[in-house]
Amino acid sequence: MELDRETLIKLYTTMATIRNFEERGIPETGQRAMSASVHSSAGQEAVPTGICAHLTDEDYIGSTHRGHGHCIAKGVDPKLMMAELFGRATGPNKGKGGSMHIADMSKGMLGTNGVVAASVPLAVGAALTSKLKNLGRVAVAFFGDGGANQGVLHESMNLASVWKLPVIFCCENNGYAESTPVEYGLSVANVSDRAAGYNMPGILVDGMDVFAVYDAAGQAVTRARAGEGPSMLECRTYRYYGHTVFDNPLSYRTKEEEDHWRARDPLKQFRETVIPQGDITAEELDQIDKDAEQLMEEAIKFADESPMPEPAELYDDVYVSYPKELLKRGSNMEI
Template identity: 80%
Template structure:
């Protein structure tokens, strides 16, 4: 990227640091409110959603994973409302009925974080089909992890998207572990991207700790999709700093040396080093200022979320269907509302 493209560079950094602050504060705060089991931190992986979604507009689509706060923020979902969702409050985009693993914002083309591994992949492919049939020029990104890379539905979808030449980017965030199972144990190929050959689509392997590398590779894949060139498989090698959830100690299945290696390649730090080394006009002080603003945004988000009302009891019956008698949901259950 040209160094003079200040706005883009600053935007990339702002997105990454917003994700970082959201995770570092929001995950433990949610745990303190008794809902820690459903929340997964993506700290360490910020460069991937940031670099990919920087090429998308609100009209484009993404499908996300159980570790999806970063995807939401990068796609433009309001972190303040996301925090309310994590706390189960009515002001969340899902009215508090989804939580961390189901955050969706259809106004931003965000088709949901998803609690099923590779669960959102066919939804993104379907969005790509809609775009193709209606000639909307939109693209869809299906995010999944190295665990999802071994799900059958992903492979069916890659074949289908290739056969139908759909505007889809299959983006694997390979963070090295499916819960505690190392990728080198569970994956038959050296890289997830190698599997693209089976579906006659480009397979790109990129350093997922370097937002500029992700941005460049994703730009090509998005351009290909948008111009009728069909799907791509983009694998970004990254690392999650914490455990699968807040409950597990990752040192039961990985080493401190390995963690130190990856933390030394931290995506925010890497970006700062790039700026310094390349003599960028972006100064450390400017980035410090963006960090401070992100911290303030998240502090305010926590306060907003705590002040947001909890859902009323009748909400339990709302939005199951567009049209279905509520009496049929209550019947025989001896409910009190």
């Protein structure tokens, strides 16, 4: 595929930003004792990058618990994301959501989500909005190989197909639902085989190859924008770390397997493809890596210097309108 230089730079920059966010941001979050519920998407960068490159801020995505990459690829500011992970008032969610609920409605980012496949019908609903209002927008519903076995996904794919909605169902198959290997929990060889049951294209994609993802996503997005209905992409990928920061993945997988996938690292593959073609030099990509590293230092600084939410913000934004005193009446709260 022939991609212009600007697109190539954008793809690599997004992947490098995601990688650096995961590698730097997650340990820093841990050091601040903020959360155990943080999930690294390092290794999976090509998937959100290749897909969201076809989207604008007007399009929608629904994300997962492993959603930092989706946020960055959809344009959410990593500085604000870092602040959210650190529980700061300057986060997009004002410190109320954390890693598993990062949302930025101004970017069409309908939230990372702590319940597996729970954001899928939200994306379907956003696609319905687009269809009913003739907005020409598409929605991408990200889910994992674990989410592939949730009932709501089945219902949502059927509904989107029946209503011919502009949705791309994107399975990031990273091989493991927590510690459970995908082959144990899946009744078919490929998640994408199931697309046939909903009368939509099911495309199996090398999720370590950003160009393969970009190409397949382009077709699915074009189909959705043309009003031809939903598609499913299954992107085979790998998470380099455990389910959460506290999980040792070598308790259920082998070092050999990890090495095999790391040898196919999406950033490395990008370099090996692009540099020989002469479009971009190694030095330019090195500089993008350095910029991403620098961005994380700035993000960490920004987050650390940001205030924590005021205690009374506990009661804010439960509702648009509700008698505030009823949020604590009878609880003997002291604030």
